[in-house]
Amino acid sequence: MFQLPTVQFTEAQEQFRLEVRAFLHEELAKGTFVPKCDSWLSGDNPEFSKLIGQKGWIGITWPKKYGGQERSTIDRYILTEEFLAIGAPVAAHWFADRQTGPLLLRYGTEQQRAFFLPQIVKGECYFGIGLSEPNSGSDLASVSTRAEKVEGGWIVNGQKIWTSNAHLCHYMVTLVRTSPYDGKHKHAGLSQLIVDLQADGITVVPIKFLTGEHHYNEVFFDNVFVPDNMVVGEIGNGWVQGLAELAFERSGPERILSTFPLIDELIQELKRQNNIEGLKQASKVVARLWSLRNLSIGVAQLLATGNGDEVSIPAALVKALGTKFEQSIPEITRLLVQTYPTLDAQRKIDRLMAESILHAPGFTIRGGTSEVLYGIVAKGVVAQ
Amino acid sequence: MSEMKEMILEVVERMLKENVSKDLVDIVEQGKWASDIWNLFVENGMTAVAICEENGGAGGDLEDLLNIVRLTGKYAAPIPFTETTLANYLLAYTNLQVIDDLATYMLAETPSFTLENDKLTGTAHHIPWARHTKQLVTLAHSTKGIHLVAIDLSQAAISPDKNLAGEPRDTVTFQNANVYQQSTVLTSEQIQTMTAITTAFQLAMMTGAIEKINDLTVHYTKEREQFGRPLHRFQLVQQHIVNLAGETALALAAFNNVTVALVAQSPLSEVAYARIRFEEMIQTVATISHQVHAAIGTTHEHSLQQYTRRLWSWRDEGASTFYWTDLVATQLLEHSGDSLWAYMTSCTNNSLLLKAQS
Numbered sequence: 001m002f003q004l005p006t007v008q009f010t011e012a013q014e015q016f017r018l019e020v021r022a023f024l025h026e027e028l029a030k031g032t033f034v035p036k037c038d039s040w041l042s043g044d045n046p047e048f049s050k051l052i053g054q055k056g057w058i059g060i061t062w063p064k065k066y067g068g069q070e071r072s073t074i075d076r077y078i079l080t081e082e083f084l085a086i087g088a089p090v091a092a093h094w095f096a097d098r099q100t101g102p103l104l105l106r107y108g109t110e111q112q113r114a115f116f117l118p119q120i121v122k123g124e125c126y127f128g129i130g131l132s133e134p135n136s137g138s139d140l141a142s143v144s145t146r147a148e149k150v151e152g153g154w155i156v157n158g159q160k161i162w163t164s165n166a167h168l169c170h171y172m173v174t175l176v177r178t179s180p181y182d183g184k185h186k187h188a189g190l191s192q193l194i195v196d197l198q199a200d201g202i203t204v205v206p207i208k209f210l211t212g213e214h215h216y217n218e219v220f221f222d223n224v225f226v227p228d229n230m231v232v233g234e235i236g237n238g239w240v241q242g243l244a245e246l247a248f249e250r251s252g253p254e255r256i257l258s259t260f261p262l263i264d265e266l267i268q269e270l271k272r273q274n275n276i277e278g279l280k281q282a283s284k285v286v287a288r289l290w291s292l293r294n295l296s297i298g299v300a301q302l303l304a305t306g307n308g309d310e311v312s313i314p315a316a317l318v319k320a321l322g323t324k325f326e327q328s329i330p331e332i333t334r335l336l337v338q339t340y341p342t343l344d345a346q347r348k349i350d351r352l353m354a355e356s357i358l359h360a361p362g363f364t365i366r367g368g369t370s371e372v373l374y375g376i377v378a379k380g381v382v383a384q
Numbered sequence: 385m386s387e388m389k390e391m392i393l394e395v396v397e398r399m400l401k402e403n404v405s406k407d408l409v410d411i412v413e414q415g416k417w418a419s420d421i422w423n424l425f426v427e428n429g430m431t432a433v434a435i436c437e438e439n440g441g442a443g444g445d446l447e448d449l450l451n452i453v454r455l456t457g458k459y460a461a462p463i464p465f466t467e468t469t470l471a472n473y474l475l476a477y478t479n480l481q482v483i484d485d486l487a488t489y490m491l492a493e494t495p496s497f498t499l500e501n502d503k504l505t506g507t508a509h510h511i512p513w514a515r516h517t518k519q520l521v522t523l524a525h526s527t528k529g530i531h532l533v534a535i536d537l538s539q540a541a542i543s544p545d546k547n548l549a550g551e552p553r554d555t556v557t558f559q560n561a562n563v564y565q566q567s568t569v570l571t572s573e574q575i576q577t578m579t580a581i582t583t584a585f586q587l588a589m590m591t592g593a594i595e596k597i598n599d600l601t602v603h604y605t606k607e608r609e610q611f612g613r614p615l616h617r618f619q620l621v622q623q624h625i626v627n628l629a630g631e632t633a634l635a636l637a638a639f640n641n642v643t644v645a646l647v648a649q650s651p652l653s654e655v656a657y658a659r660i661r662f663e664e665m666i667q668t669v670a671t672i673s674h675q676v677h678a679a680i681g682t683t684h685e686h687s688l689q690q691y692t693r694r695l696w697s698w699r700d701e702g703a704s705t706f707y708w709t710d711l712v713a714t715q716l717l718e719h720s721g722d723s724l725w726a727y728m729t730s731c732t733n734n735s736l737l738l739k740a741q742s
Contacts, residue, residue: 002595002633006640008648017729085725264724271717279713286712286728287660294637314633321630378622381602381629 004298004314005305013078020082023055028086035087037355038258041366042215043089044168046123052090053123058097062105066117073304077253077297084257085264092168096120096127098252099245100173103192107233107241112194116171130160130174130195130219131242138372140175141186141239145221147176147193153227154178154193156201159220164366166204166217172197175242178235190238194230201225211343211358243312249367251299251315255322256292258363259329262352263289266333269349278336285332292322313380320373323363330356389448396452399424400459406687412462413550417516422463422486431468435482449473450588450643457592460690462551464488464513470585471521471534474578478532478567486517488537490556491582491702497533499524503560504535510701514542514554529569532578535561547697549690576711579703580655584642586702587658591639593691593698594669598632600688601625601673621676628672631665638662653715653728656708663705666695 009017027033032051036043052058060076062068083090101120104113119125136143145158156176166172172195179189197204201224206214233241263285270278296318302311330353333339339347341354364370403421412418425431434449449469456465464486471487490496490511497506504524511520517537524533539561547553570578605616605625615621638658645654670692674681681688699705720727 002629002636004633004637004640006637006644008644021726081729260725267716267720267724268722271720274717276713276717279716280709283656283709283712283716284660284664286716286724287657288664290654290657290728291634291638291661294641295634298637298640317626317630317633320626321634374623374626375619377626377629378616381625382606382616384602 038359044091045089049093049123059121067121087261100127126169128169128172187239192232247315250319453588454592457589487519495523497524499526510553532567534565549693
């Protein structure tokens with residue numbers, strides 16, 4: 001399970017990296033965006049998403065007939081790295097690009113693909129992921145939002161919570177119970193529905209993040225009608241379909257680089273101070289980052305070439321290790337450079353510190369808590 | 385890795401599994417010489433892997449060799465395999481003749497030996513396996529600069545010593561001894577590349593030991609029961625299992641990437657990052673594995689100590705973390721431009737990437 005492939009970038013891939021980087025630096029110089037830590041979750045900027053869409057950089061791996069570029073998983077990895085390393089605001093289209101597209105390509109109907117994917121690649125159609133509920137956090141299989149069959153579709157009642165950017169999204173892939181909970185087969189009877197967030201009966205209520213910012217929401221369903229053609233895959237197969245998304249969700253660069261803008265500024269600051277002892281300490285951070293990146297990119301390559309079964313354990317491992325690393329960065333930084341973190345600070349490192357400190361608690365929670373991941377990895381290792 | 389390579393490694397692993405017992409490692413630690421396992425390695429052409437065929441080599445490439453070295457680390461093989469093959473690799477790198485015999489090396493940042501009129505003088509400590517080997521490959525100062533030299537150890541006064549794991553680490557003294565091969569004056573870039581290559585071999589051994597420690601520990605959590613359950617059923621033990629698995633996966637990924645970088649002749653930054661990170665891995669892996677094994681793991685009878693003691697020894701040998709953090713910090717200060725990310729991901733502008741002499 002530990003032998004992952006290594007990746008050597010081709011010359012074309014190196015060129016692509018530079019092309020993306022040049023574009024981002026240009027937009028940065030124009031003032032299109034301000035670099036932020038954790039920009040893939042908190043940097044929502046629909047105008048920027050449309051700009052990315054015009055470049056053809058959303059759904060970059062998808063088939064051309066849906067507006068994709070049919071490029072490789074590694075190309076997408078490079079693209080994502082460049083966005084995150086500079087702290088570009090990619091949150092608006094993030095989940096549609098990372099999860100919904102691949103889900104529809106794998107399980108969606110032709111009608112769904114033809115309708116949604118071209119809108120997603122333009123950066124005009126955003127998806128939320130409706131998983132957690134007030135009483136179903138880590139124990140996701142216990143969700144109780146239910147859908148009942150009616151003529152021509154389903155009636156949904158219940159509530160989702162912690163839905164990132166639901167207030168900006170057009171749709172939400174929602175995990176619902178389509179048959180009653182059975183303690184013996186708790187993963188059965190779950191289904192995925194595409195819910196139009198503008199539909200009658202939907203109420204989106206903000207939950208303020210600890211900074212006061214608005215990222216996540218509660219979403220209430222009161223007799224919401226979802227037509228049959230918005231069922232993803234098979235009724236009752238929602239758990240299996242959802243699991244397939246997880247390896248992509250868990251092993252990407254966003255599990256390592258959420259605080260990279262702070263690392264970069266730390267190095268610049270130490271250089272300005274000519275602080276060689278500080279740089280020696282910081283070189284350990286660089287080494288940790290590099291070793292995680294080697295692991296993460298190995299998983300990405302395996303995802304592109306191998307089968308899902310052998311990927312799920314290392315993917316969970318990447319998230320558990322990577323998020324712990326991201327979380328450690330502000331704590332390391334503040335002992336190497338004197339800072340006074342505030343969100344509107346003039347000094348860049350103070351602002352990035354504030355963003356990192358305040359967002360860090362979420363890193364090891366979102367997308368599966370570290371405790372759940374540890375359980376998955378431990379069982380996988382013991383079963384070898 | 386190609387199927388052919390995987391097959392070769394399977395054969396080597398079987399050979400090690402069948403021939404290197406805990407008892408054999410113990411005996412060698414008492415000062416004996418494991419001639420059988422050494423001869424087996426020679427007969428199977430292992431010492432000639434990654435030496436080109438015109439020099440009497442067996443073909444194979446550096447990736448093969450480093451993976452065989454990794455396996456010798458995984459079985460704590462009590463033979464100077466790394467030393468002999470690395471000595472030859474360094475000789476080939478500096479365009480000298482390879483040695484068809486037991487050899488060892490010493491590549492200290494500041495050479496302990498002086499070279500005058502082809503005669504070597506000086507004393508070096510902690511030379512691996514010197515008492516059992518025939519030739520030494522090492523750096524020496526002349527009035528012109530630093531050279532790589534090869535010298536017959538029969539001319540040396542050797543005083544036996546050992547590391548924490550009981551492996552031979554001897555003191556070697558030469559007094560006007562004849563050097564039979566010497567390189568031209570080496571540039572500091574060449575010496576840095578040779579240091580990177582040497583560190584890569586050490587990383588290979590460490591990776592193997594870490595793999596073995598992970599295997600032993602996971603196995604123990606399945607076999608040992610307390611409170612009516614196997615240890616791996618306890619969540620706090622599971623946490624240890626995952627942290628250990630994490631370090632093992634990171635070690636293997638780092639090692640594999642070092643190998644690729646070495647083959648591509650641009651190893652320096654990859655080796656530097658890996659070596660710095662291995663420092664933390666060794667600490668974590670040793671602590672967790674002993675904690676999970678509890679009392680039995682602290683005995684000489686259990687094989688765990690053969691691997692943890694090796695890691696505790698190897699981490700202080702050769703170019704250690706001090707060397708590599710110093711190098712990375714200096715490079716960051718002087719050459720990283722105004723973006724760390726651009727620096728880390730660059731292939732061409734990175735002055736760490738030095739080409740090996742072809």
